[in-house]
Amino acid sequence: MAKENHTKYAILGLLTTGCHSGYSIKQMIDESLNHFWKVSYGQIYPILKQLVDDGLATVQTTSQDRKPDKKEYYMTPKGKLALQAWLQTPIKDIPTEKNELLLKLFFSSHQSKTTALNHLTQYLEKIRERYNTFESIEQMINENLSDQADAQFWLITLDYGKRTTKAVIEWCECTIKKLKDG
Incomplete structure (x- = not known):
């Protein structure tokens, strides 16, 4: 099907x-x-x-x-x-994320720890930029579009993005520390 x-x-x-x-x-x-x-x-x-x-x-x-x-x-x-x-219609599947960083980390025993740390550091920088973008979008919605019927739902989906992005930031920081300490 x-x-x-x-x-x-x-x-x-x-x-x-x-x-x-x-x-x-x-x-x-x-x-x-x-x-x-x-x-x-x-x-x-x-x-x-x-x-x-x-x-x-x-x-x-x-x-x-x-x-x-x-x-x-x-x-x-x-x-x-x-x-x-x-x-x-009910949600049928939980989506599977394709993440190049995770794929590279999975096989990182075949590369230097320095390379893995560089990948993580670059990823962390990009994910922080994404979080800042989400905050800018939230501010724009609150200041300019709060009267829209969809605004509440836009903010709900944005909150999901902010929360998951914040979790990824924390994971990156923790993983970088583990690799540096280990």
Whole structure:
């Protein structure tokens, strides 16, 4: 049985946030979903086409001076029902994270401890940057978007990111100490 593509629901959901072009959808993904749901630009337009073909969205084309025609997508009533049905469906699987650092550490008996420590230190720096990004996003939502119906739920998913990122920071610091002491 083919695995269901949940990215179509991510894009369908983004249509409810005022994102109606492939470009605005990609911007919203990069600014909000990208920390927990990766979507490449190359996935967006085929999924939008599929949503239209399935009757879950419509497309309106607008001519523009000296630019390609602009396509804007809107959810249909059938699309709204599909999104609501998916939202009510129980979670089936806990996702498995692919993490290059963990993979390298797993096989680190085949490299120098210094190299492993360098990987951990670089990772720690990047994960701290991610945490700072989450704090900036939280501030922006609280200051500019708190009146949005989705704001509470954006903050809930952001809190998950902050908490898991903080745990990774603590794990990195502890692991670096273990390797240095051991």
